[in-house]
Amino acid sequence: MIKPYVVGIDIGGTNTVFGIVDARGHVVASDSIKTKKHVDFDDYIAELHEGLSRLIRAKDAEGQIQGIGIGAPNANYYTGEIQNPPNLPWGPIIPLAEKVSKAFGGMPVAITNDANAAALGEMTYGAARGMKDFIMITLGTGVGSGIVINGQLVYGADGFAGELGHLVMKRNNGRVCGCGRTGCLEAYCSATGVARTAREFLELRSEPSLLRNLDIEDITSKDVYDAAMAGDKLAKEIFQYTGEILGEAMADMVAFSSPQAIILFGGLAKSGDLLLKPLKETFEKSLFPAYKGKVQIILSELKESDAAVLGASALGWEARYRYETPLVEQKEEPKA
Numbered sequence: 001m002i003k004p005y006v007v008g009i010d011i012g013g014t015n016t017v018f019g020i021v022d023a024r025g026h027v028v029a030s031d032s033i034k035t036k037k038h039v040d041f042d043d044y045i046a047e048l049h050e051g052l053s054r055l056i057r058a059k060d061a062e063g064q065i066q067g068i069g070i071g072a073p074n075a076n077y078y079t080g081e082i083q084n085p086p087n088l089p090w091g092p093i094i095p096l097a098e099k100v101s102k103a104f105g106g107m108p109v110a111i112t113n114d115a116n117a118a119a120l121g122e123m124t125y126g127a128a129r130g131m132k133d134f135i136m137i138t139l140g141t142g143v144g145s146g147i148v149i150n151g152q153l154v155y156g157a158d159g160f161a162g163e164l165g166h167l168v169m170k171r172n173n174g175r176v177c178g179c180g181r182t183g184c185l186e187a188y189c190s191a192t193g194v195a196r197t198a199r200e201f202l203e204l205r206s207e208p209s210l211l212r213n214l215d216i217e218d219i220t221s222k223d224v225y226d227a228a229m230a231g232d233k234l235a236k237e238i239f240q241y242t243g244e245i246l247g248e249a250m251a252d253m254v255a256f257s258s259p260q261a262i263i264l265f266g267g268l269a270k271s272g273d274l275l276l277k278p279l280k281e282t283f284e285k286s287l288f289p290a291y292k293g294k295v296q297i298i299l300s301e302l303k304e305s306d307a308a309v310l311g312a313s314a315l316g317w318e319a320r321y322r323y324e325t326p327l328v329e330q331k332e333e334p335k336a
Contacts, residue, residue, distance in 0.1 A: 007052060029058065041094060071118075075112050114144060125314065132148070143165030166181065243282065254287060265300035
């Protein structure tokens with residue numbers, strides 16, 4: 001019996017991970033290539049095609065792939081392009097969907113940014129199954145987000161809606177963010193932000209801490225977590241500070257979309273009560289009264305090693321649907 005599959009591709013700054021996914025959300029095979037190995041984008045596409053084709057042959061899945069979904073930084077769902085990516089070498093406008101589709105004989109391809117892909121993956125395979133209104137927050141090197149309202153991802157007028165990591169949390173003397181603005185949520189509540197808080201606390205305060213045994217410029221969020229789990233008071237206060245800022249931001253997010261839940265994903269989300277306790281307390285305290293007690297804060301159910309491929313693959317099913325049901329051209333009504 002022929003089984004339908006889709007392909008999920010996650011393009012990161014270092015690695016491109018791709019996999020074959022079945023209708024139950026099982027990654028049946030996966031592999032990766034180095035993203036920046038090729039300066040020429042066509043050479044990158046050629047290697048991606050070669051690696052993915054090899055994987056498809058090995059799993060006897062030829063003729064059974066229904067669509068390809070791709071998660072990538074600054075990927076625009078509407079245009080199929082990556083636009084002005086900060087960490088990719090191929091130019092300001094990259095025609096990703098067109099090139100991948102052509103390489104695979106016209107296969108339907110859809111793309112979006114990595115956080116939107118994570119939201120789709122959660123809705124298709126994870127904690128958001130059955131939900132029509134939720135917000136996905138990814139807490140990694142940066143802070144990403146995907147907003148789902150009435151069962152649909154919010155893309156906005158230009159395809160770039162939902163950059164909640166760049167809500168401004170500190171309007172006076174805020175930290176410089178990687179986007180060039182100051183005071184963004186990402187500058188405080190990402191893994192990078194936690195490390196920056198640690199450096200600030202160590203420089204401004206004098207109490208003893210296990211973190212003082214480390215080179216201050218090399219401290220990571222993992223170091224802060226390890227110190228906090230060992231009982232370090234300063235490290236615990238860093239997580240308290242981070243959780244409070246994130247809780248305030250999430251309360252503001254609720255005000256414009258009234259979600260059933262906010263789902264957290266990423267390494268920092270695994271910090272347990274160190275982060276979640278101050279986050280939830282501040283969140284509930286900061287909510288507009290009409291929303292109090294109504295919004296769940298839950299952790300992703302996607303296996304981290306498969307999450308990127310699963311998220312992108314969920315877009316592969318959508319690409320298949322879009323390909324099979326083309327938009328009907330609307331004719332302009334004659335003027336009276």
